[in-house]
Structure formats: structure tokens, C-alpha cells
Amino acid sequence: MKTIRKFSTIIIGVMACMFFGQVHAQDLQADNMLLFQRASGGWYKQFRTKAFDYNVVFSATDKAEIADEVKKGAATIDNEATTKEIKYLVKAYKKFKNPDYLAAAENGIRYLLKAQYKNGGWPQYYPNKGLYRAEITYNDNAMLNALKIMQNVVTKQNDFDVVNSELVEPCANAVIKGIDCILKTQIKVNGKLTAWCQQYDETTLIPAKARAYELPCISAGESVGLVEFLMAQPNPSREIKDAVNAAVKWFQASKIQGYKVVSLPAPGTPKGRDRKLVADSTSVIWARYYEIETNRPFFCDRDGVKKYSIQDIGYERRNGYAWYGTWPVKLLQKNYPVWLKNNK
Secondary structure, rough: OOHHHHHHHHHHHHHHHHOOOOOOOOHHHHHHHHOOOOOOOOOOOOOOEOOOOOOOOOHHHHHHHHOOOOOOOOOOOOOHOOHHHHHHHHHHHHOOOOOOHHHHHHHHHHHHHHOOOOOOOEEEEEOOOOOOOOOOOOOHHHHHHHHHHHHHHHHOOHHHHHHHHHEEEEEEEEHHHHHHHHHHOOOOOOOOOOOOOOOEEEOOEEOOOOOOOOOOOEEHHHHHHHHHHHHHHOOOOOOHHHHHHHHHHHHHHHHHEEEEEEEEOOOOOOEEEEEEEEEEEEEEEEEEEEOOOOOOOEEOOOOOOOEHHHHHOOOHHHHOOOOOEOOOOOHHHHHHHHHHOOOO
16 A cells, blocks of 8 residues: 555656656756856866866855855866867767756857857957967867867767857857968968967967977977867868868978986886886877977977976976877878878
């Protein structure tokens, strides 16, 4: 008898929900993303000044503190903030059909549209413009991540087919402007196109400094993603083709053969290890930063003084930043040859 009553109570509850409102399955991470979304539509990258995990149960005290932080309004595309949440929320919506998830994702897309400059670039933060936050930011693929969201809306790929069709046209325009910005900011040295800097002045489009050790440069790391984005465009213009071919030539001319970076035991140091550049006849690497005028690799401490050897900067920055890498390898060996065959 008790079982029958319990079952009846469940049925009545479900019917009531169906009558008064649709039942929505919940996703912990998506629900937490709703808590952290700013009024602007974007998200911030930290909670209590640190990176955090959405896959946790926040207490009532936590939620009150989150609400206070949200009121501050700070939002960014740095460290995949905002773009990460948008991608997750559209997937969560397709799975759970909770309209709040889709609404939050669409508000995030609108935030990106508002944040884009008329010249096509994106700042690292919006609307906060303090320090270097207003600069057009390719660093850590910030602008590139925003452009990929726009392109997903246009192509309706990667679960973005659920997004309101009214956003397709403005996102398509955003992609066009973004590509134009990428093409205009490709660095030219002695009349030849090379690659890109990490960040640019938002008005003049001149390579700019961000953090003290992030000086104007040609960056092998960030340039790879920009080239691959240009290569992904259907029916590329002659300008896009020229940009891609020139960047690839720069990668090929700027590779460092016969060396690699290793982490060796270093007793008495803070981490017990230290990075060094050592000879290796089989290795090919690239520097993160190349001097614009000379194409010479350089390195920098937090004092902003340029050095030309990784051993000439202090332990903290030498071991706390990716000064060398193999970023262009897949592009040069696989992706570019395929693209070139179809786009001569």
C-alpha cells in the first residue's frame, strides 16, 4: 500500500511539472557556469583570484561570494574564459534540453560580438580596458578562440546548430572582420610578410607590449593557430593565400636545427630542476619570440630587458615560460602540404 502511495506521489509530481513547466535534467558544470556568468554575457577566468573547477558542489557561502564577484562585471577571453563556457553550454543543452543553458551560451556569443572592435580585433578583456587588456590579443589563442565560436555559429558545426539563427549573420560578419584584422596585422619586414606578434595596439595595429616580459616580437607559438585558421577558410582569397604562404616560409626560415630544451636536475633550486638548451642533431625547434628587425630569438625577465640567450635570464622566467617549442611541426609536415595542393 505504501509503495502504491509513493508511486502515485511521483506520478502526480511529474504530471504537475509537465503541466506547470517542463522538467529539465541538470548538469553540475553547466549549472555552475550559469552562476558565474556576468551581466555582460561573458565569464571571468578566476574565483578567489585563482583558476577554479566547475565540477564541484558550491556551498551557500560560496554561491553568495560568487554572486558578489559576478557583480564586479569583469569578463575575459583569456585562458579560454567565455569561449570554454559557450562550447560546454551548447553541448549541455543538446543533451539535457535545458533552455537556460542555451540562453546563457547565446548571451555569451552576444558578449563576443559586443567585444569585437570595428577593425575586427578582440581585446583580452571587455569592457575593462586597464593595463594591456584593451590590446588586440592573439596571445594564448585568445582572439582565435573567439573567432572559432563565430565560425561554429555560421557553419552550425560542433553542436552550434542549436543557436538562434538570428546570430548567424552577425557572426558571419565578425569572421570577415576578424580575418581582415589578421591579414592587416601580419608583420612585414623589408617588404616581406612574416608572421604575427602576440598582441597589437587596438587603434594603430602596431605590435605592442603586454606583460613586462612579453615584448613586441614575431611569435612562432601564436602564429601557427592564425595560419591554420586562415587555411580553414573555404575559397580563400589571394590575400589569404599570400598570407599563409608567407608565414610558412617564415617558419621554415626561422627553425632552429640541432638543439633542444631539456629539464635537468639542479639541486638547491626552487624546483630542483633547470631548463637548458643542449645540442641534439635530430631536433628542430622554434623560439617563442623573434626580434622583428633581425629575426633573432630573444628572451626576457620580468624587468623587461631583452636577452639573446635563455641562460641569461633568471631562473624564475627561464623555467616559467614556454620560450621554445615545436608548434609549427604538424602545420609544416602535414596540414600545409595538403592545403597547398588544393590552393595553388
